[in-house]
Amino acid sequence: MTDSPIAYDKYDGKAIEEKWRKAWEEVALDSPDLASAKRPYYNLMMFPYPSAEGLHVGNMYAFTGSDIYGRFKRMQGYDVFEPIGLDGFGIHSENFALKIGRHPMDHAVITQKNYYNQLHAIGAMFDWTRTVETYNPDYYRWTQWVFTQMFKHGLCYRGKAEVNWCPSCKTVLADEQVIDNSCERCGKMVEKRQLEQWFFKITAYAEKLLQNSFSLDWATKVKVAQKAWIGKKEGIHITYPVVTKDGAKVADLTCFTTRPDTNFGATFVVMAPEHPLVGELFTVKSQTLQVNSVSNDGERALSQINAATTAQILDYVQASKQKTPQDRVAEGRKKTGVFTGYYCVNGLNGKKLPLYISDFVLAGFGTGAVIGVPGHDKRDFAFAIQFDIDIQRVVIAPDGDTSPISRPEQVQEEEGVMVNSGFLNGIPVQEAIEKMKDYLVNKGWGKRVTTYHLRDWLISRQRYWGPPIPMIYCQACAKADKGEQKAMPGWFTVPDSELPVVLPRIDDYKPGDDGVAPLAKHKEFYETTCPGCGGKAVRETDVSDTFLDSSWYFLRYPSVARNLEGGRWKMDIDSGRLDALNFQDVKESKVQDPSSKISNFKKSHSFPWNPDITKKWLPVHMYTGGAEHSVLHLMYSRFVTMALHDWGYIDFDEPFSSFYAHGLVIKDGAKMSKSKGNVVNPDDYIKLYGADALRLYLMFTGPYDQGGDFRDSAMEGMARWVQKVWRLAMKNISSYDASDPLVPSDSSQHSILSSATVKKALHRAIKKVGEDLERRRYNTAIATMMEFVNIVVDEEGARPQTPEPRPTSQDEVVAGGRSDGGRGVMGSDDLGNFLKILAPFAPYMTEELYQRLRAGMTDDQLASPTGGLPLTNEKKGSKSETLSQYTFTKSNSIHFQPWPAYDPKLLVDDSAEIAVQVNGKLRATVVVSRQSSVVREEVEKSARQSDRVAKHLEGKTVIKVIFVPGKLINFVV
């Protein structure tokens, strides 16, 4: 020890981080050999979409939490693969590029560089030899392949549909991307448009998506959300004859209900304005009522309803159709509608139920027609009040109320017993539902049906920045009724050998509001030949939804081609690495003139993933991400995986064995967003305090699944703790003899042994931190390590820079230890173990300290952070002949050390503190020996001896004594 201001009194994060990033890359620390791995563990974090100003601290929070878990698994002996990539293809990136007026291709190059630089800095164990960027042609080639496979397997179709149109993003949106009738991305109100679009038949997997979800090891929050989104409902279709006032039948009308039990209480029927029957019953042409395709009875009905009524009805229908969805909902409880003049006949009791048209009934759900049971449905009740329709009670709720239903509170929907319902009287609701279904089916009036809320996935986008949909349309073939799929004449997939359909660089990439994709203005793109007849044909000019890109990326990571070809590849972050096939290539090569690189690539790659590697590494063992993707990305990924499985391409049907939903970082009480101006950029903090301190701080803010609150002052506190650990470790390292490097096997050789207190505390910490890591309670794990450091500092009793002999009692230092004080109280192997449990949280600092410990590097020169000693063996000085053993290799990195074991014997105290209660209130604590702490008599005896206890027992009779061995004794008086 010297008093000189040597480097070790301050942790220099910047220099040390840089040094280890290089060193780790040099030895390929974080690139597991996927082919030979014995215990594969695929630890995946959702890849970010580089849309805006860069990675923010919320991203870093998410990545760090996932990374710590991966590092822990690695120390437990798993071969952990932790990849990273960018989801930079699609509307979010394009919108940002449009906003700042930069071409999306150029923007992608820039954001990739920025993001990868930032992602390097956060200290995650990403395997930088295997990245995936969704906009790279070598990736989206396979996204397009997935599309063609969907088509080939009949899961993809084209249909004219009422779609969600975002007037601001100028594109259609999937149902899942519409939140509160607004665009998920930009927040603008969504309009409805009739457009021809591509769909994936995700509904074909509705039941499987639901059934599988029950057995997934996923955050329940997410499973609940998925279940709700799938929205399975078991009900019944009931068909009613539609009759005139005089009872002449004119048509049939089918209604959907989940509550047929209340059918005796039905007093009206309502259909949506868009219902086909509306058009069948009334036409616009004449101002007189027209009844289409019905019997003579119907013809006679003509005269009974005058033209004015018809006009009124048609007006209402027109008006409803023009309303936006939000208008319809906004009118809310105030029901509107119009009577048709017709009736439905309820077969149960022969009642004629007036038939209305109202826009509270949704055309898109069920059959677009419902049975009005105002006594037992709140909307029906509101409608009945509005139109003065009869209200009948058919259920007696548990409250026993049997009076006529006249107030909304009386409308009871869930439970009770049937009444006024013929054969159902006295039967509980649940039972009655089944009974009624059977009855209706028997009578031939009804048919059991299962419906789902889940809709087919609208996959096409009229935008530029996405994978062109790899389809070709041939008019000639269409006329001849020829095509790849019978149901879709004229349509052909682009042959595999011609994928990718490269997205050309065009300058007029801005979306128009005509619903036509930018590529549609480029003949050189869309003109092609028909794979069927060889004649002239056109390419599809829409691109696919971003969520298709991310629906299969986890399959790609382990198989990224360059790794399968062998040879180590080195990341060059400064050059903003792009793949063999990148934008430069695309820019140079026009679409119609594919470069030789592309053809070469195609020849050598015929499948998107390596089957052996995939079998070994998938499904993903642990997937971490935000809960906001509960029904978007996670549902689509599951669907695509199921489809790939059913086509025989993979042997599992769920992509993620475990899914963990992390919380969000908030600042000043609000979620971070640029609109609120509270976004924190991690770069500045990393520069100021180091990545380790920021990692620790973020994880310390709260439980990982609940998120945390970012505060600058608390960040400084964590930076102080990092310094404290550094000083403590350096002081201990310097107190070991130079000839006394870390020898894990035989601690008796050490000149300094830990005091019993320190040793005990360490083993407790090992246990607790390990348990907390498994549960991802990072905040309490860090607290445990802080407590441990506090104990060590207390034990040392002397300040780091004033090596006064500390007052020690002899028994604190294990026999054989050096008790000259003021130097350190941890044995070198104990220090090593402490560094190991801290390593997942603070990977840089712990590596530096661990290597110093191994090498016994204590003198000024070696202690200099930039000394770089561990990487070489050419240092001068007295230690030169032993230095070869200190060369840094993968296997002696702290991150490849086994997670330390704790000694259960050290967790047990010699004495125990027992809480003494009188009538459940704590009155005292007594300390007894370990052995007697579990013996009732002994504990009771010492408890009664306590003054404070005696005081409270005085003059009272003890009725009962509760004894919890080793913990507590309670006198009941």
Next chain:
RNA sequence: GCCUCUGUGGCGGAACUGGUAUACGCGUACGCUUUAGGAGCGUAUCCCGUAAGGGUUGGAGGUUCAAAUCCUCCCAGAGGCACCA
């Protein structure tokens, strides 16, 4: 409206299956150290009370020897779904 989750000091948060509420950290105050700044070190810090003692986990009840934890109702906040029949 329905579903899920969350309410603990000035603040972020601890408390595994009911068993010593407020660990750990931030902040604050005082002191030591430092040329200064910063940093470091020490002490204190839920509330009332000089003390003995009493009170306290959003609110009100309940179960129990014992409740932050279990049950019922209510209040507040976050997220998801939503005229879904």
